[in-house]
Amino acid sequence: MATATTRPRVGQSARPLSPHLSIWKWRVHTITSITHRITGNAMAFGGVVLFLWWLVAAATGPEAYALFYSVATGWVGVVVGIGLTWVLFQHMASGVRHLVMDTGAALEINASKTFATATYFVSLALTLLTWAVILLTKGI
Amino acid sequence: MGTGTEIGRVRGLGSAKSGVGHWWHQRVTAVANLALLLWFVASLVRLPALDYPTVVLWLRQPVAAIPMLLLIVSVFYHFRLGVQVFIEDYLHHEGSKLLAILALNFYAVGGGAAAVFAVLKIAFGA
Numbered sequence: 001m002a003t004a005t006t007r008p009r010v011g012q013s014a015r016p017l018s019p020h021l022s023i024w025k026w027r028v029h030t031i032t033s034i035t036h037r038i039t040g041n042a043m044a045f046g047g048v049v050l051f052l053w054w055l056v057a058a059a060t061g062p063e064a065y066a067l068f069y070s071v072a073t074g075w076v077g078v079v080v081g082i083g084l085t086w087v088l089f090q091h092m093a094s095g096v097r098h099l100v101m102d103t104g105a106a107l108e109i110n111a112s113k114t115f116a117t118a119t120y121f122v123s124l125a126l127t128l129l130t131w132a133v134i135l136l137t138k139g140i
Numbered sequence: 141m142g143t144g145t146e147i148g149r150v151r152g153l154g155s156a157k158s159g160v161g162h163w164w165h166q167r168v169t170a171v172a173n174l175a176l177l178l179w180f181v182a183s184l185v186r187l188p189a190l191d192y193p194t195v196v197l198w199l200r201q202p203v204a205a206i207p208m209l210l211l212i213v214s215v216f217y218h219f220r221l222g223v224q225v226f227i228e229d230y231l232h233h234e235g236s237k238l239l240a241i242l243a244l245n246f247y248a249v250g251g252g253a254a255a256v257f258a259v260l261k262i263a264f265g266a
Binding site for chain 2: 056066085095096098099138139140
């Protein structure tokens with residue numbers, strides 16, 4: 001932990017700030033915290049745009065949908081789709097972890113680490129399950 | 141910075157006493173997203189195909205269109221709250237922060253409106 005004299009100063013404020021990124025040691029729960037933020041923003045800007053493309057294409061007509069479908073079912077589309085599916089499930093799993101921690105539970109260090117590690121197992125399992133079914137049953 | 145003072149509140153600096161509402165709405169939409177996105181992924185996975193006729197026929201049913209509309213509102217509001225915190229944490233210049241949050245609001249509301257319109261157009265027979 002930093003002492004008051006070595007606390008980082010951000011912006012013009014002279015007020016003391018809580019210890020920031022460069023102070024913390026990287027651990028699974030640290031990585032899970034920043035992963036939650038990265039996955040959230042990735043969906044807000046990447047996932048949302050692709051979701052809009054899919055929905056607006058479906059509302060526009062068969063030709064517009066055919067363009068989306070050909071890109072989405074090409075190898076690039078499938079790789080992006082698998083990536084976004086993992087991003088969704090990872091944000092979902094660590095989001096559930098946040099909701100649990102909001103109640104005051106699982107804040108103790110070992111519980112926090114175990115729960116953080118579990119989010120990756122959950123997100124990977126759900127991604128594999130989802131895409132196994134898609135690739136085996138949708139004729140892509 | 142005017143933290144918590146009357147003039148600070150007038151200028152929009154420091155505590156505006158709206159943090160708890162923001163925090164709580166983030167949690168409410170998180171729980172809604174959990175249910176709605178699990179439904180969404182499960183629904184797409186269970187469709188016989190993901191081509192145009194299948195997807196449009198699926199979205200014409202009220203049992204699909206209504207949850208989709210709820211999903212759009214909940215997801216777009218949730219990411220609008222989340223990205224706002226992201227901006228506030230990393231942009232410290234008041235002017236660029238204001239512009240970034242303005243752009244975020246237009247993106248979230250505009251994107252949400254387009255998505256809602258698309259679902260309604262399909263549901264009412266595009």
